Amino acid sequence: MGRSHVLRKPEELMTYECDGCVLVKHPPQLVVNPANTQQVADVVSVCLDFNVPYVARGAGTGLSGGALPSQGGVIIGLARLNHILSIDVENRVARCEAGVVNAWLNKACEPYGLFYAPDPSSQAACTIGGNVAENAGGIHCFKYGVTVDHCLGATMVTTEGRVVKLAGPSGFGATGLDWMGLMVGSEGTFGIVTEIDVRLTPIPADIVTYLVAFSKVAQATETVEAIISSGLVPAALEFMDAFTVKAVNEAFDVGFPAKAKAVLLIELDGTAEQVAHDDKRLKALMKPFKPLQIQSGRDSEERQRLWKARKGAVAAYGRYQPAFYLHDCVIPRQKLTEVLEAINAIGKEYDVLIGNVFHAGDGNLHPNMLLDPNDADMVSRVMAAGKAMLQVCLDAGGVLSGEHGIGLEKSEFMALQYSEESLAVMQRLKWVFDPVGLANPLKIFPTRSHCGETNAGITLPEKHVAIGQGAWI
Amino acid sequence: MSAPPLTPFPETLTVIKTTWPNQVTLSGQADFQTMLAWANQPDQPTRITLTPDATAVVALPSSNTIDSSFTDTQPAPDFAMSWPDDSATDETTWSLDVDDLILTTPSYRTLESIQTTLAEQKLSLPWSLSPQRTLLSALGESPVLLNTLSTKPIPYWVIGSHAITGDGQQMQYGGRVVKNVTGYDMNRVWLGSYHQFATITSATVRLVAMPEASRSMLFYSASLTDMLGLIKRLRQDLTTVESMVMFHTKQTFGWKLLVTLSGIDSFVETDAELAAMLFRQLGLQTPEQEPLQQWRVQESELAILTHQLDWSFQPPAESLLMRAYASDGHLWSWLLQQAEVSATTPLANFESPELCWVVGSNSVMLRWRALQWPDVATLMTMQHGLEQVQGGLQLLHAAPNLVHKLMLWVNHVQAVQSVFRQWWQRLKQAYDPNRVLWTPPTLGLMMGDWTPSEGASS
Numbered sequence: 001m002g003r004s005h006v007l008r009k010p011e012e013l014m015t016y017e018c019d020g021c022v023l024v025k026h027p028p029q030l031v032v033n034p035a036n037t038q039q040v041a042d043v044v045s046v047c048l049d050f051n052v053p054y055v056a057r058g059a060g061t062g063l064s065g066g067a068l069p070s071q072g073g074v075i076i077g078l079a080r081l082n083h084i085l086s087i088d089v090e091n092r093v094a095r096c097e098a099g100v101v102n103a104w105l106n107k108a109c110e111p112y113g114l115f116y117a118p119d120p121s122s123q124a125a126c127t128i129g130g131n132v133a134e135n136a137g138g139i140h141c142f143k144y145g146v147t148v149d150h151c152l153g154a155t156m157v158t159t160e161g162r163v164v165k166l167a168g169p170s171g172f173g174a175t176g177l178d179w180m181g182l183m184v185g186s187e188g189t190f191g192i193v194t195e196i197d198v199r200l201t202p203i204p205a206d207i208v209t210y211l212v213a214f215s216k217v218a219q220a221t222e223t224v225e226a227i228i229s230s231g232l233v234p235a236a237l238e239f240m241d242a243f244t245v246k247a248v249n250e251a252f253d254v255g256f257p258a259k260a261k262a263v264l265l266i267e268l269d270g271t272a273e274q275v276a277h278d279d280k281r282l283k284a285l286m287k288p289f290k291p292l293q294i295q296s297g298r299d300s301e302e303r304q305r306l307w308k309a310r311k312g313a314v315a316a317y318g319r320y321q322p323a324f325y326l327h328d329c330v331i332p333r334q335k336l337t338e339v340l341e342a343i344n345a346i347g348k349e350y351d352v353l354i355g356n357v358f359h360a361g362d363g364n365l366h367p368n369m370l371l372d373p374n375d376a377d378m379v380s381r382v383m384a385a386g387k388a389m390l391q392v393c394l395d396a397g398g399v400l401s402g403e404h405g406i407g408l409e410k411s412e413f414m415a416l417q418y419s420e421e422s423l424a425v426m427q428r429l430k431w432v433f434d435p436v437g438l439a440n441p442l443k444i445f446p447t448r449s450h451c452g453e454t455n456a457g458i459t460l461p462e463k464h465v466a467i468g469q470g471a472w473i
Numbered sequence: 474m475s476a477p478p479l480t481p482f483p484e485t486l487t488v489i490k491t492t493w494p495n496q497v498t499l500s501g502q503a504d505f506q507t508m509l510a511w512a513n514q515p516d517q518p519t520r521i522t523l524t525p526d527a528t529a530v531v532a533l534p535s536s537n538t539i540d541s542s543f544t545d546t547q548p549a550p551d552f553a554m555s556w557p558d559d560s561a562t563d564e565t566t567w568s569l570d571v572d573d574l575i576l577t578t579p580s581y582r583t584l585e586s587i588q589t590t591l592a593e594q595k596l597s598l599p600w601s602l603s604p605q606r607t608l609l610s611a612l613g614e615s616p617v618l619l620n621t622l623s624t625k626p627i628p629y630w631v632i633g634s635h636a637i638t639g640d641g642q643q644m645q646y647g648g649r650v651v652k653n654v655t656g657y658d659m660n661r662v663w664l665g666s667y668h669q670f671a672t673i674t675s676a677t678v679r680l681v682a683m684p685e686a687s688r689s690m691l692f693y694s695a696s697l698t699d700m701l702g703l704i705k706r707l708r709q710d711l712t713t714v715e716s717m718v719m720f721h722t723k724q725t726f727g728w729k730l731l732v733t734l735s736g737i738d739s740f741v742e743t744d745a746e747l748a749a750m751l752f753r754q755l756g757l758q759t760p761e762q763e764p765l766q767q768w769r770v771q772e773s774e775l776a777i778l779t780h781q782l783d784w785s786f787q788p789p790a791e792s793l794l795m796r797a798y799a800s801d802g803h804l805w806s807w808l809l810q811q812a813e814v815s816a817t818t819p820l821a822n823f824e825s826p827e828l829c830w831v832v833g834s835n836s837v838m839l840r841w842r843a844l845q846w847p848d849v850a851t852l853m854t855m856q857h858g859l860e861q862v863q864g865g866l867q868l869l870h871a872a873p874n875l876v877h878k879l880m881l882w883v884n885h886v887q888a889v890q891s892v893f894r895q896w897w898q899r900l901k902q903a904y905d906p907n908r909v910l911w912t913p914p915t916l917g918l919m920m921g922d923w924t925p926s927e928g929a930s931s
Contacts, residue, residue, distance in 0.1 A: 091800035135654045146652065149629055153863075164892045168863040170835035172798035174886050175893050175919060176867055178615070181628060181661035185654050229572040231682020271712050277737055330650040334573050362652040402652040417655060418645070425644040428903040429657045432896060444656055 001039050005080070007031040016057065016075050017068070020122070021409050022373060023325055023383075024065035026072075028055070033077040037155055037163055037194040043076055044192065045161030047438055055440045056192045058099060058130030061122040063326065064407030066134060066187045070442045078129050081194055084108050092200040093152060093169040098129025098193055105198070114200040117144035120403070121311070132193050135185030137403030139310070140267075142361030143235045144201060146403065148184040153197035156183060159190070159434040169197045182429075187405050188440040190433035204269035207235070208279060209303040212286060213260035213293040217241065220262035221336040223289045224360045227266075228333050232281055236267040237361030241340070244313050244355045251316035254309040257292050264360065265310045267303075313357040314368065320353055321370035325382050329393035330402035333363040342392045343367050350385035352378075364402035365393065390416065406444045415446050509641040512909045571596065575649050577633065577677040580609040585776075596680045599624045601716055601733075603783035604776055612673050615665030616785050617796075620716035620733065622833035628664050633677030636663050639670060639905025649677055662900070669912045670904035686738035687715070688745050689770035691778075694757050695727040701809060704832060706751045707732065711744045717832035718782055723825075723842065731770070731778060745769075784829055784838045788870040793841040797855065799864025801835050807858070808837075838869075846875060852882045868915045876918065883918055894920050 007013060008030055017027040034040045040056075047054045053073035060067060069075055081097035084105060088094070089112045096105055102123040105116050119138035120126055126136070132154070137146045144150075153168035166180045167173040173180075183190055214220040224237060240248070242261040249256050256263060268278045286294075297303040317324055331339050340356060343365070347354040358366040367389055369382045390400060390413055400410050400417050414423060427445050430437070568577040571594050578587060585604035591597055601619035602611055612634075615627045633647035636659070646659040663671050694700040704717060713736040721728050732748060734741045749768070770778065780786075788794045797804070808830070826839040826847070841847055852866065859865050865886070871879060887894070897920045901908070917923040 088800065088802075090802040093800060135658075137652060141652070145625060145629060146654075148658070149625055158892060162892055169800050170798045170864050172796065172836055172864075172867065173893075174865050174867050174890060175897070176665055176869075176916065177893070177897065178628065178661045178665050179893065179896070181658065185658055225572060228574060231574070273740065274712065274737075277740075330652045332570075332573055332575070332649050333651075334570070359652075363650055364652050397649050399648055399650050399653045400655040402650070403654060405654050406656060414656060419643075421642055422644050422646070423656075425638060425642050425904075426646075426656050426659060429659075429662065432899040432903050435899070 001032065001034050005033040005035070007033075016060070016077075019057075019060045019062040019065060019067050021063050021065045021325070021407075022323060023379065024068060024409055026065075026068040026070045026408075028069040028075040029072050031075045031077055033080050035080045037081075037157065040076060040078070040081075040192055040194050041157045041161050041163050043074070044157050044159070047074060048159070048161055048436065051436075051438070053438045053441050056098075056129070056133070056188045058127035058133070059101065059122075059125050061120075061126040062130060062134060062407065063328070063404040063409075064134070064401070065409040066405050066407030066440070066443060067130075068408055070408050073438075076192065078127065078192075078194070081129070082127075085195065087112060087114075087200075088169065089114065091169060092202070093197055094200055095169070095195060095197050096128055097195055098127060098132070100128050102126050102128060102131060109200055110203070112200075113203050115203050116198055117141070117150055117201050118147045121314070128196055128198065129193055132184050132196055133186070133188045134403065134405040137359070137362070137364065139236050139238060139359065141403075142237055142359065143233050143269075148181055150199045150201075151180055151184050151196055152199055154180060154183060154193045155195040157192045157194060159436060159439045167197075171199075185405070186433075187407060187443055189430055189443055191439060204235070204271075206272040206275040207267060207269040207298070207303065208275055209236075209297045209306045210264075210266045210282075211254075211256075211293075211295040211306045211309060212264045212266060212291045213245070213256050214262045214264070214289065215259050215292050217262045217340055218337050219289040219291075220264050221340065221360070223264060223286055223291075224336060225334055226285045226289070227282070228361070230281065230285055232278060232285065234266050234278075234282070234361065235269040236265060237359070238265040238310050239263075239336075239356065239358050239360035240265070240310065240313060241344075241356040243353070244316070244357045247316035247319060247355060248309045248313055251319060252308055252312055254305075255295075256309075260292055263309070265306065310357070313355065317355050317368055317370055321372055323373050324355075324368045324370050325386060326366050326368045327386055327389055327393075328364065328366060328401045328404040329390060329398050330362060330364045331393050331396045331398035333360070335396040335398075336360065336363065339365070339392060339396050339398075343389050346385050346388045346392070350381045350388070352382050352385045354385075359402070362402060363398070387413070408443055411442070411444055412446050414444065506637050506641055506643070509637060509639070509909065513640055513907050569594070569596075570649070573649070574680040574682070575632070575651075575677060576680055577649070577675060578608060579675045580612060580673050581607055583607050584611065591680060592683065595683045597683045598630070598678055599681050600627065600630070601779055603780040603786045605780060606783070606786055608676060609668070609673065610786065612664055612676060613666070613668045614785060616783065617831050617834045617836055619718050619779060619782055619831055621831050622717060623715045623735070628660055630678045631660050631664060631676050632679055634660055634663060634673050635675045636671040636673045639910040640907065644671065647677065651679055662904075667911075667913045667916065669910050669916070670900055672910070684715075684735035684741075686741040687733065687735040688741050689731060689733040689775045689778075690745065690748060690768045691770050692730040692732065692752055692757065692768065693727055694730075696757075697721075697728055697808060699755060699757050700728040700730055701805065703730065703752060703755055703757060706755070707748060708832070710747060710751065713737075713740050713744045718829065719832065720782060720827075720829040722827045723845075731782065733775070782829055784840060785869050788840070789842070791843040791872045792870060793846060793872060793875055794868075794870040795839045795852075796836050796867040796869055797839055797859060797864065798836040798867060799859050799862045801833060803862040803864065804830065804835070804837055843872065846878065849878055849881045852879070853885065856882060856885065868919060871915060871918075879918075886919065887921055890919070898922075 013027050016031055018025045032043055034043055053071050054076055055067055055069045056076045056078055057067040058078055078099040081099040083097045084100055085095040087109060092114060109115055117140055118131060118136055119140050120136045131147045135147045152171040154166045156164055156166060158164055183193060240263045245256050245260050245263050248254055268275050295306060297306045353370040355368045358364055369385060371378050371382045394416055400413055584602060584606050587598060618624055632651055636644045644659055647653050663673055700719060713734040715733040715735040718731045734744050826841045829838040856866050
């Protein structure tokens with residue numbers, strides 16, 4: 001692949017020491033940037049020969065430390081695999097390489113009246129391969145589903161360095177087993193997906209967006225609950241808390257009432273008739289909760305103005321602290337009110353500023369804990385508050401992660417959610433696809449002392465060698 | 474058939490009733506686990522089998538190897554166990570949250586009984602499958618839903634599961650939340666695996682509100698080309714199509730299309746009229762020129778039709794059932810090619826299989842019955858044709874005397890599947906190391922786990 005695509009100088013490697021979760025850092029010993037599937041397979045084969053661990057990396061926008069070489073070794077950068085290989089308009093399938101940026105794919109599909117539904121907040125930078133690794137979600141996943149619901153087939157490099165095709169544009173394969181579904185969300189621990197067949201969706205004929213402000217948090221959360229139980233399925237159902245509303249007002253002057261304690265962003269889409277019908281239902285559902293203000297937008301420009309408040313929320317936090325650390329728990333939607341109250345109480349207890357902006361329709365919380373990474377005491381309080389929040393969510397019947405993955409950052413918390421027996425059953429799957437254990441090791445599962453040995457007599461490898469001198473010459 | 478020497482049942486096993494020959498009804502999940510532990514004992518000549526309808530679990534002595542599954546006469550089980558019937562709802566595993574649209578239910582319940590309970594709350598599990606299937610059966614096979622056009626596949630709906638692996642380990646995955654990437658998605662291992670790695674004892678599924686209105690219609694045509702033309706127009710012009718299933722069977726005239734509309738009452742009504750108008754505009758005729766009202770399928774008839782169209786549920790023993798898969802657009806072209814070959818005798822060039830196409834599913838079910846078997850050259854031609862468009866054939870069921878005939882095709886498919894065979898073997902080793910759980914013979918054949926012996930040939 002050429003020397004220019006192999007990075008080894010410390011200043012070059014520094015870029016790769018963390019992902020979007022800046023609190024966890026592990027620099028690689030080497031970064032290689034292959035240009036195609038076969039080169040990826042060659043790199044994996046060499047790693048296998050030298051017993052060197054490796055981690056695939058897309059744009060590095062992940063938020064769980066999933067693409068970090070926590071045990072040293074090689075980062076296999078997939079940024080050069082950035083081609084959209086085909087767009088089959090008739091069958092609504094696109095085939096692209098793993099390094100294609102999510103937003104590029106959407107831009108390419110738009111002229112055909114199609115879009116790729118999973119839209120993580122980082123879609124302007126994140127790659128489809130990274131989305132596959134984490135089973136990424138996004139704002140419109142409440143209606144359209146997450147990444148796994150839109151992946152039909154893939155080409156992947158196995159941990160033995162072989163190239164294999166999983167299913168295809170039909171979504172079926174000869175065995176009937178769901179190999180594709182298993183790979184999505186496996187965080188690069190089963191092999192490296194290099195090409196993906198994704199399902200495309202027709203752009204809806206009509207879209208209407210609302211920003212609805214409430215004077216009490218409970219009014220907003222109860223509106224969410226009323227929408228869910230009515231069976232109405234908006235394209236997006238997002239929540240912003242009082243702190244976020246204030247930050248957004250200050251940053252972008254979006255005109256939310258000063259009394260607003262919570263704002264919902266609700267989007268309806270479909271045929272014009274369907275949207276008109278749902279619009280009436282939505283207004284009737286919201287009325288009992290006495291919104292302070294309803295802003296709506298139907299044309300593209302108006303909707304973008306309304307979306308700016310939601311999409312700019314995290315940027316607006318920058319006025320308060322230079323960085324943030326966030327969690328990604330999902331809770332039963334009927335528990336939104338009580339869990340939000342508990343999260344705010346934790347913020348006060350640990351003296352941490354928290355902005356809640358999240359996917360309310362999915363019950364997927366994103367408490368953003370604002371921090372200065374150079375303030376060790378603050379970081380320590382944030383980490384403690386984060387753990388307390390996780391426990392609150394789990395106690396409410398929730399799970400640790402809805403779309404960011406476990407990676408390195410949350411691996412030690414897995415035992416809070418799963419029993420030792422369940423963790424052991426889950427961990428056997430790693431052995432099935434990666435018996436040697438070189439593919440993105442030490443991710444997802446807590447330390448080995450808890451669950452390395454399974455009842456099937458399968459022992460996962462403990463540690464791998466660092467790269468030897470001359471191994472890459 | 475005399476039973477081989479077995480260790481006696483554990484004393485803790487609660488046997489509710491016993492129906493000779495050796496039909497044992499257990500008290501539920503805990504006993505299933507006990508039974509698995511018993512079956513996993515060293516040298517215990519036992520194999521546990523989920524029967525094709527997945528309503529019972531049968532333990533066979535190991536002398537009845539997987540090979541025997543392809544023999545003409547299924548050996549009588551030495552004993553069997555089944556879970557309680559639907560009347561005995563297990564309070565610990567049944568939980569309906571009407572506000573969050575979430576249901577947790579034991580997997581032995583039939584879809585019919587689940588839907589009946591949900592209908593009381595105006596809720597529904599949007600799976601159009603035979604109502605006679607148990608949830609266990611639907612999860613085990615993860616078949617194509619007849620309403621694929623308007624819904625997502627089964628794994629989307631299953632957000633939590635409790636499973637017991639072949640070696641008796643419990644796995645609680647997911648829960649009552651609709652989004653979850655906490656660790657590996659174990660449902661993707663269990664669903665569609667025919668319970669060969671683990672048995673799902675209960676599942677949590679998301680629900681939808683029942684539509685305001687629903688209507689089904691059945692259209693007929695002697696011409697495949699005309700029928701495809703109708704499907705195209707219906708997809709273009711109607712907004713409330715829930716499902717379209719086109720089928721052709723030996724017993725019936727020409728091609729049929731079952732269309733179900735659902736949604737807002739006035740929209741459904743408008744679409745129903747529009748569908749009838751399109752049918753007439755395209756010059757399609759019913760055999761007896763029946764008025765529109767007679768095309769309408771009543772609810773009771775729809776249940777029967779849905780059962781009949783769920784071909785992979787209890788396929789006839791003497792049949793060959795395959796899934797041709799490719800993108801719908803390619804299948805469309807392929808069907809049109811067949812129509813051009815013969816306008817009056819559809820699909821005549823490959824021994825006329827019966828055919829069922831769930832529009833939007835990227836797959837067509839093909840079924841051959843006794844005396845109409847395809848020759849292997851025909852299958853290979855189909856396989857190669859489908860491979861040209863990144864598709865293929867999947868074997869779902871084969872009559873015992875067909876296995877030898879299929880081997881050329883099997884060998885071809887196996888050649889490109891070696892990685893999957895390795896993964897499958899490791900899955901079996903990881904979750905069912907003593908091979909206690911039954912593997913479908915068709916899958917065993919494809920995975921090279923079984924090759925036909927002399928005894929298996931006709």
